[in-house]
Amino acid sequence: MQNFERVGLGARLGTAVSSVAFGLVLFAIPMTLHATEEPSYQVVQSLSGVEVRLYEAYTVAELVVPGPADEAGNQAFPVLAGYIFGKNKGERKLAMTAPVTQAAVPVKLDMTAPVIQTPQPGGFRVQFVLPKGVTAASAPEPLDPQVTLRDIAPHRVAVIRYSGFWSEANYQEHLASLQAALRSANLLAVGEPLYSRYNAPFTPWFLRRNEIWLRLATAK
Numbered sequence: 001m002q003n004f005e006r007v008g009l010g011a012r013l014g015t016a017v018s019s020v021a022f023g024l025v026l027f028a029i030p031m032t033l034h035a036t037e038e039p040s041y042q043v044v045q046s047l048s049g050v051e052v053r054l055y056e057a058y059t060v061a062e063l064v065v066p067g068p069a070d071e072a073g074n075q076a077f078p079v080l081a082g083y084i085f086g087k088n089k090g091e092r093k094l095a096m097t098a099p100v101t102q103a104a105v106p107v108k109l110d111m112t113a114p115v116i117q118t119p120q121p122g123g124f125r126v127q128f129v130l131p132k133g134v135t136a137a138s139a140p141e142p143l144d145p146q147v148t149l150r151d152i153a154p155h156r157v158a159v160i161r162y163s164g165f166w167s168e169a170n171y172q173e174h175l176a177s178l179q180a181a182l183r184s185a186n187l188l189a190v191g192e193p194l195y196s197r198y199n200a201p202f203t204p205w206f207l208r209r210n211e212i213w214l215r216l217a218t219a220k
Contacts, residue, residue: 036198037112039129044156050181051159052216059135059151061142062127064120072117076126083147084128088140114196114211157213158182158189165205171195175212182214189214 045052061083065075116127130139136149160178164170175193182189194213 037131038114038198040132045185047158047181047185049160050178051161052156052187053159054156055152055154057152057154058132059130059139059149060116060127061130061139061147061149062125063146063148064123064125066123067119072124072126076117076124077115079144079146080126080128083142083144087143089143113198116194116196118192118194156216156218157194158187158216159211159213161209161211163206163208163210166197166208166210170210171212174210178212178214182216188217190217191215 039055039058041053041055043051044054061080063076063079065072067075112129112131114129116125116129118125118127130149136151139149142149158178158181160174160181162170162174178193179189191214194215196211196213198209198211199207
């Protein structure tokens with residue numbers, strides 16, 4: 001979820017992905033009320049209910065699956081979670097959130113947020129953001145050849161944040177608001193929208209953090 005490029009959730013993000021697939025990854029990880037590491041950014045402009053953020057570089061582990069949209073999470077999440085939780089090569093010291101730890105094979109990475117799903121030609125791309133300080137060059141090598149690592153360059157995105165259920169109706173309503181705010185501010189979005197989730201499915205709907213990101217054209 002674009003280099004975070006082309007991350008349009010598009011239409012059919014079903015609740016099955018939210019409740020089943022997301023639960024596979026986060027069953028034992030309380031991503032609900034406490035802070036979870038996420039990529040660093042600065043808010044450089046505020047619009048009506050929308051933030052323009054400048055993100056620093058970060059790295060993702062990603063997997064492309066055939067879909068359809070409401071099955072992509074089920075297909076990808078167990079594989080990516082396996083990588084995050086130890087199905088990787090390497091015996092090294094990794095800079096994580098806190099503290100810095102050292103682990104023998106396999107290396108276990110901290111869980112971060114958000115988790116992204118995006119349509120791709122022939123399937124859907126699901127991404128996990130890796131901990132700060134971990135790059136594609138320094139991250140442990142995945143054991144599963146389907147998992148790839150990628151460095152994401154700094155970039156600007158317009159973001160709308162909202163609570164509620166992970167549903168297509170909720171997504172479409174807020175995407176329309178985000179696009180309207182950009183038109184009013186004469187800001188040009190490029191690529192497709194990115195849908196980002198930050199909480200486990202057992203989080204009450206009114207406490208959930210959902211976001212839609214639109215990458216902005218480079219300022220001239």
